[in-house]
Amino acid sequence: MTNDELTELFAEALEVDASSIQPEKAIAEFEEWNSLAWLTIMSLLDERYGIQLTGPEIQSFVTVNDVIEKVTAKAPAA
Amino acid sequence: MKDEVSAFITDLGYFLPARLVTNRDLQAENPAWDMERIGKKTGINSRRIAADDETAADMAFAAAERLFAQGRVHRSEIDYLLFCTQSPDYMLPASACILQHRLGLPVNCGAIDFNQGCSGFIYGLQLANALISSRSASNVLLLTGETYSKYIHPLDRSVRVLFGDAATATVIGGNRPGARIVTSVVGTDGSGCQSLIVPIGGARRPSGSESPQEVCDENGSIRGAANLFMDGQELFAFTLKRVPDLVGRLLAETGLTVGDVDLFVFHQANEFMNEHLRRKMLLPKEKVPLSLDDVGNTVSNTIPLTLSRISGQLAPGNKIVLVGFGVGYSWGACLLEWGEVGVCNEPGTSQKQ
Numbered sequence: 001m002t003n004d005e006l007t008e009l010f011a012e013a014l015e016v017d018a019s020s021i022q023p024e025k026a027i028a029e030f031e032e033w034n035s036l037a038w039l040t041i042m043s044l045l046d047e048r049y050g051i052q053l054t055g056p057e058i059q060s061f062v063t064v065n066d067v068i069e070k071v072t073a074k075a076p077a078a
Numbered sequence: 079m080k081d082e083v084s085a086f087i088t089d090l091g092y093f094l095p096a097r098l099v100t101n102r103d104l105q106a107e108n109p110a111w112d113m114e115r116i117g118k119k120t121g122i123n124s125r126r127i128a129a130d131d132e133t134a135a136d137m138a139f140a141a142a143e144r145l146f147a148q149g150r151v152h153r154s155e156i157d158y159l160l161f162c163t164q165s166p167d168y169m170l171p172a173s174a175c176i177l178q179h180r181l182g183l184p185v186n187c188g189a190i191d192f193n194q195g196c197s198g199f200i201y202g203l204q205l206a207n208a209l210i211s212s213r214s215a216s217n218v219l220l221l222t223g224e225t226y227s228k229y230i231h232p233l234d235r236s237v238r239v240l241f242g243d244a245a246t247a248t249v250i251g252g253n254r255p256g257a258r259i260v261t262s263v264v265g266t267d268g269s270g271c272q273s274l275i276v277p278i279g280g281a282r283r284p285s286g287s288e289s290p291q292e293v294c295d296e297n298g299s300i301r302g303a304a305n306l307f308m309d310g311q312e313l314f315a316f317t318l319k320r321v322p323d324l325v326g327r328l329l330a331e332t333g334l335t336v337g338d339v340d341l342f343v344f345h346q347a348n349e350f351m352n353e354h355l356r357r358k359m360l361l362p363k364e365k366v367p368l369s370l371d372d373v374g375n376t377v378s379n380t381i382p383l384t385l386s387r388i389s390g391q392l393a394p395g396n397k398i399v400l401v402g403f404g405v406g407y408s409w410g411a412c413l414l415e416w417g418e419v420g421v422c423n424e425p426g427t428s429q430k431q
Binding site for chain 1: 115116236273297309310311312314315318319350351354357358
C-alpha cells in the first residue's frame with residue numbers, strides 16, 4: 001500500500017479530487033469528511049487491506065498524515 | 079429417560095405504528111441534512127414512529143393479538159411470556175406482567191422483560207428453546223417491541239435517520255410443526271457500553287438529577303444526556319470484529335458451510351454496514367435479504383420482521399441463520415430449520431385501547 005493509494009482511497013470516500021488531499025491538511029478543513037465519510041473509509045480499508053480503525057483512533061486524528069501513518073503502521077509487512 | 083423435546087417457531091408476525099416519517103419529511107424539517115445521500119447510504123427511505131401515547135408494550139400487545147386472531151394458537155396455551163424491550167412502560171413493574179394481564183394469558187404463566195437490543199431476538203429464541211427443552215414451559219410467547227424514537231433528539235441526524243419503531247410476536251412450542259430452533263451461540267463485550275447508550279434515566283444517573291443540557295457535536299447533531307447517543311464508527315468497528323467470527327462459530331457448531339445455508343437474516347442496521355458485512359463474509363446477495371427501505375433499523379424487531387416478510391420464499395427444510403449484534407455490546411446467532419409457520423404478514427396499524 002502506497003501513500004498515493006491511500007490518498008486515492010480517501011478521495012473516493014469523500015467524493016473529491018485526489019489533488020485536494022494533502023498530507024498536512026487538517027481533517028476538519030474538509031467539509032465532506034464527516035461521520036458518513038469515515039464509515040466509507042473504514043469499509044474501504046477493511047475491504048482492500050483488511051485494516052480496521054477503532055473509534056478512539058479516529059477521534060485522535062488531526063491531519064490526513066495522521067491517518068496515513070496509523071494505517072501504514074497497521075499494514076502487514078510486505 | 080424422558081423423550082427429548084425440540085423447540086419450534088409455530089407462529090410469527092409483526093406490527094408497525096401508523097405514523098410515517100419519510101426522508102422528504104426529514105429534509106423539509108432539516109434543510110442542512112443531505113437526505114438523498116443518507117437515503118442511498120442507509121437504504122432507508124421512511125420509518126414508522128409510535129404515537130406520543132403509544133408504547134413498545136402497546137405495539138407488542140397488538141402484534142400478539144394479531145397472532146391470536148389467526149386462530150392457530152390460543153392464549154390459554156401460553157405458559158411463558160418473554161418481552162424484549164429497552165423502552166419499558168415503567169421502571170417497574172416489568173412490562174411483561176402488564177402484557178400477561180392485557181393479553182388475558184393464564185395466571186400460571188411466567189412473564190419477564192429482558193433488556194437487549196439488536197441481539198434480542200436471538201436471546202429470546204435461545205431462552206425459549208431452553209425453557210421448552212427443559213420442560214419448564216410448553217408454549218412461549220416471545221415479544222419484541224422498541225420505541226427508540228422516544229429517546230431520540232429530533233435534531234440528532236446520526237440516529238433520527240436510522241431508527242424506526244416496531245413490535246413483533248413469535249410463538250415457540252415443543253414438538254409440533256414449525257421452524258425448529260437447532261442451536262444458537264451468543265456473546266457479550268460490555269466494554270462497548272458507551273457506544274450506544276441513553277445515559278440518563280436509570281439509577282446511575284437518575285432523570286431529574288442533572289440539568290438537561292444539550293450539546294452540539296462536531297457533525298452538527300444536537301442531543302442531551304437523556305437522549306440516545308450512538309458512536310457509529312465504534313459500532314462499525316465492533317461489527318467488523320465480531321460478526322464474521324460469530325457466523326463462523328455458529329457454522330462450526332452446526333457443521334455447516336455457507337453453501338449449506340439457504341438464507342442469512344442479519345440484524346438490519348443499515349444497508350451500507352450490512353452490505354459491507356455480506357461482502358466481507360463472501361455471502362451471495364440473494365441469500366441475504368434487506369428489509370430497511372420502509373421501516374429503518376427497528377432494533378430487536380429487525381430479524382423477526384425480515385423473516386416474516388421473506389417467509390413466502392421459504393420451503394420446509396431450508397436452513398436459516400439469524401444474526402443479531404449491537405447495543406451492549408451483545409451478539410448472537412441462531413440456526414433455524416424452516417417448517418410450517420403461521421406467518422401473519424399484514425402489519426396492522428395503530429389501534430388505541
